[in-house]
Structure formats: C-alpha cells, structure tokens
Amino acid sequence: MHPRMVIVAGPPGSGKSAAFPVNSFGIDYFNADDRAAQLNNASYQGISLEIRAAVNKEFERFVEEHIQQHKSFAVETTLRSDITFRQAHQARAEGFEIHMRYIALSDFSQNLTRVTARARAGGHSAPADQLRRIHESSLANLPRAIRETDEFRVYDNSAPGRQPELLLSAQNGSINYLCTQMPHWLEDALHGTEYEITEGLRTAIERNRNLGR
Secondary structure, three states, X not given: OOOEEEEEEOOOOOOHHHHOOHHHOOOEEEOHHHHHHHHOOOOOOOOOHHHHHHHHHHHXXXXXXXXXXXXXXXXXXXXXOOHHHHHHHHHHHOOOEEEEEEEEOOOHHHHHHHHHHHHHOOOOOOOHHHHHHHHHHHHHOHHHHHHOOOXXXXXXXXXXXXXXXEEEEEEOOEEEEEOOOXXXXXXXXXXXXXXXXXXXXXXXXXXXXXXXX
C-alpha cells in the first residue's frame, strides 16, 4: 500500500477543521493554526509573526520528515500559494498517493462573516483585504489541484447545520463525478480551463460511468 499525503484545503472560514479535521484520518497530522495557538499560551488571537515563522518552519520539517520516512500524513492549508503543490510533487516522487479535500462557501462575504464570528468566539482571524486575497488565490489554484492529485473532491459548505455537499470528484486529473446543480463559485473557478463545466464534459463523465458498469 502506498503512503498517503492527505490535504484538507480551502479559503479561510470555509469550515475545513470542522468538516475534515486532520486528526480524523488515522495518520500523523499537522494543523498550523492549532500549533501556533499552542505556542501562544493556548490563544488563537494575537499570534506574533515570530510564532507564525517558527510554526511554518516546523510545518515544513514535519512534511519533509514524513516524506523521507514514507509515512502517511495529513495537513490543512488555504492553498493560497504553490508550496503545497511542491510538497505534493516531492511526495509523489517518493511513492505517495496525493488525496485532497477542498471545501469552500458560496462567496467571499460568507467566508468573511464566518471568520468574524470565529474571531468573536476567540478564534483566529485576519484583515478583510488579506482574507480576500487568500480567498482569490485559493480558488485560482483549484484547477491545478484537480490536475496534480491522485484523488480530489470538492465540497460546498454554505448551508448552516448541514453536511458539506460533494460537488465534484476526480481521479488522476480526470473528473468522474459532477453534481447536478453546480454553484457559481465552482463554475467560475473552472472557467477557461480544461475542467470548464460544459454539457460535453457531463456527457463524457456519464459515458465513462456507463462503460465502467
């Protein structure tokens, strides 16, 4: 059995930690926000740049050591930059399978509302303009995530009190499932790429599904 790199990704406030906590996969895990809070007297607020820098280095060591030791692990990320892709590329070269769960909300305003509520409850936050940049960068990386993972699933977590809805799944860069009603945020993220949602794509997925029966 191949070791796994499990990635829980999505913009801030999407509900990653609640929907898919990294400690739920039965493998070693690292959550940078939780670790930073540990180093900040158990508080998610007022975390210094020094603590963030130290945690980032610890995070990178965790990933590198697990890849070198061929041990499965799970991490959480906003997917705002390419570091996760570089780590996944390194892991795959060492025989890992790359699994990603991507979770998002209907629009940025909903993310901002949830991050604000989280901050009021003692959780971590960031300025609105920074959150917006992360949100946009994360969604821009979504097509690449489909392309560069062995197993990919994307969920919408907009409905309060309900389980996240599976919208799309893919294996080895090929989409094999699409929900009937695709939300605009996902259509926009895939527009202009090889994964753009078209009737032709839906027909191809259904044809491949029938062939596999």
